[in-house]
Amino acid sequence: MRPLGVLSRVLGVAILVWLGLLVFLALTQRSMIYYPSRNDAESLEREARVSGFQPWRNPAGQTIGYFSPAAPNDTRPPAAVLITHGNAGYAAHRVDYAHILRNAAPDRALSVYILEYPGYGARPGQPAQTDFLGAADEAVSLVPDNMPLIVLGESIGTGVAAATAAAHPDRTKGLLLLTPFDSLANVAQYHYPILPVRWIMRDQYPAGIWLENFQGPIAIILAAKDTIVPAKFGQKLYDAYPGPKLLLIADQADHNDLLSTLPASAWQEALNFLLPW
Secondary structure, eight states: OOHHHHHHHHHHHHHHHHHHHHHHHHHHHHHHHOEEOBOOHHHHHHHHHHTTOEEEEOTTSOEEEEEEOOOTTOOSOEEEEEEEOOSEEOGGGGTHHHHHHHHHOTTSEEEEEEEOOTTSBTOOSOOOHHHHHHHHHHHHHHSOTTSOEEEEEETHHHHHHHHHHHHOTTTEEEEEEESOOSOHHHHHHHHSTTSOHHHHOSOOOOHHHHGGGOOSOEEEEEETTOSSSOHHHHHHHHHHOOSSEEEEEETTOOGGGHHHHSOHHHHHHHHHHHSOO
């Protein structure tokens, strides 16, 4: 066989493999983005109540998450934090945030709300960008409006938080973004450099574009050793944002150990920036 013929065959096989991988990613992309955990409603409520949370229900009676209100006789100025969590687990896995945030803001009567995404926990539905954003829109409307609202997003939840702030700029006092990105499509392209990921990706979460419609303060916390959402994507989001902003970097943290490595002083600095006196 002539060398040119061998080369043609090898090239043909390579193209077929590339196309096959592209089709596979196109068909399975959401299963590669979202990793929901499921549980029955009774078990989830029991798990949440142990940490001082109670079911958060919409007017139709559907549980949309869990909340831990400030004590009714608390005389400190009130504030609320709405948490849009990452792509794995479910809302009740994030109850530790209440303790962290309240320790970081001792001068506030802090109420903490954790959104449950469609398809997570016991909530019906399927994980998808449009469904996540719709759930967050509803959640904002159900947080009492007599207190300033901070939206805290982690990982993919930073995209949800960015869209929520853009849709409700007057209601959102500020954003606290943990391991964010300028666009999830850019992160995916980084992980799959030989494929045209941006062409086939349905849920792109273009946080940088969404934040063009928000002018409030943003505190961004990056994990310097992040192997899932490399810190450069959060840095791009920070650099492009023209409004008031604060950047904090956890030098030794990877994507999934940020909470365990971030010092209390960083949380205090972030909340003092977002909720100044």
